[in-house]
Structure formats: structure tokens, C-alpha cells
Amino acid sequence: MPPSLLVLTNLAAPAEQAARYAALLGAPLHARLVLLHLYHNPVLDPELVTVTTAQAYRSQAETSVALHQLADRLNTPASVEVSVWAAPEAVDEAVRRHKPLLLAMGLSAEQDILDHLLHNQALPVLRATHRPLLLVPAAATAGSRPRRVVLAVDAEEFTPNAATRAVAPLLACWGADFTVVHVAPTAEREAFAGQRALGAVRLSGLLPAATAPMLYESKRMPAATGILQALEDVQADLLVLLARPRSFLGRLFHQSVTAQVLRGSRVPVLLLPVEAPEQPGWMPPMC
Secondary structure: OOOOEEEOOOOOOHHHHHHHHHHHHHHHHHEEEEEEEHHHHHHOHHHHHHHHHHEEEEEHHHHHHHHHHHHHHHHEEEEEEOOOOOOHHHHHHHHHOOOEEEEEEOOOHHHHHHHHHHHHHHHHHHHHEEEEEEEEEEEOOOOOOOOOOEOOOOOOEEEHHHHHHHHHHHHOOOOEEEEEEEOOOOOOOOOOOOHHHHHHHHHOOOOOOOOOOEEEEOOOOOHHHHHHHHHHHOOOOOEEEEEOHHHHOOOOOOOOOHHHHHHHHOOOOEEEEOOOOOOOOOOOOOO
């Protein structure tokens, strides 16, 4: 049975863009899409309706019709589901049934809506599932399969969790070139931090054994600024960030590198949960 990718959709334009991009990513593995819509009646549950549903409210029947129309436009196998549960519970239940390789959602360009989605949907979903999460900013160019992928990491070793290990074949099937980006906000005492970051990626098993990722180093600039600059210099079309346990179990998107990058990124961002032991003297995490 082909793998699945779970897309959270509110039927807005950014959500459709995320669905189309997820379809592109999964095409080499013949992945099927599951379009999950979190439906809340604006009359019965006004506080549960997110700010992204400012478009005309739909009944459940109308929502189902719109979801099927979206599925038809994707030109890839896709099923649709409507849930009245809150995001963590609805997604957790869908993950148990479909066991998707990753979850995906689109992000609005408006800062208040972006922050709302990050805090109230993306972070709870990441906490509940510990699954890779693809975030597609509205401004992202996402019209083709990734060819140049940037992995922004610190110099700390990491171990991918089970769900992230399962997504490794997806990364491999794109035939992309990979660049490991290490940004040091200050002048580091350790001269080989970038090489350590590169070595950590190689040891993680995320990339195929035959892959020879390049190293891009940037020093004495804020992490988010350095990452965004690297995306431009490398002409990347996908960014991968690590989500460490201390980050996504805490406040991953609160004034974080991840949120700053998402506000300025012209490419989709894939968050990969990892298991990292706490060690004295660890470098600040990239996300």
C-alpha cells in the first residue's frame, strides 16, 4: 500500500497550495493525500473558529463538497475527511489510522494569522504527533519537486525519531542536492563547529549514504538572517529545520528562529522531530 501524507486544510488558498506541494513531494513514492478539514460551526462554537475561516462560512455538507472539488483539482489520489474535534485530537486520530509520512499545512502571509496558526495549530499538532510537519508559507514558490534542499542545523549531535527516520526515503527519492547550513550568531571558540554540524547530519542517517552534502557556514549574524541568506545564496527550494524535544515540547514558535524564518522564507519549511540528549554546553537550537 502506498504511503500517505496528511494535509490540514481550511479551504483557503494557502491550504490548497500546501496540498499541491505535498502531492509533488509524494509523487515519486505514489503517495496518496488525506485532506483533513477541522470543521466548527460558527454559531455553536464561535471561539473555535480560527481567524483563517474569515471567508464565507459553509455548512458541513458544503464543506464536504468543497473538499472533494479540491481533491479533484490535485490530479493525485486523495481522500477527504471532516472532523469536529479540536486540532490535536483530530490530527492524532487521523495519524493513528493513516500513519502518514508527514503532515502539511499552508500559512497565511498576514502576521497575526501566521502567529495564530503556529501557536494554535502547528505547535499542538507537533506536540501531539511528533511527526514531520511541512509548513508552506503563502509567499513560497512551490511549483516543482525540490532540487536544492537546505538543512539548517547547529553543531549538536541529534538522533531522528522513528517518524523522521521513516521520512528518509521520501527525502532520497527527490534526487535533490543537499546543503548543510550552520549559522553562528557570535564568533565561536570552536573552529570546527560547521564540520561538526555536517558530521551530525551524515551520522543521522537522514540522507542516503551516497549523498555528499555541501557545507555553508555563516558567522556573526542572527540565526534567522543567516538561514534566509543561505536560502538565497544556494537558491534552495526547500528548507529543513530540526525540532528538538526541548523546543516543540516548550514554546517552539514563540519569538523563535523558526517563526522568523517562516515570516521571510520564499520556500516551504519541513520540521523534522529528533531525539537529542541534553548535554552541558549545548548550542542554542536552530528552531
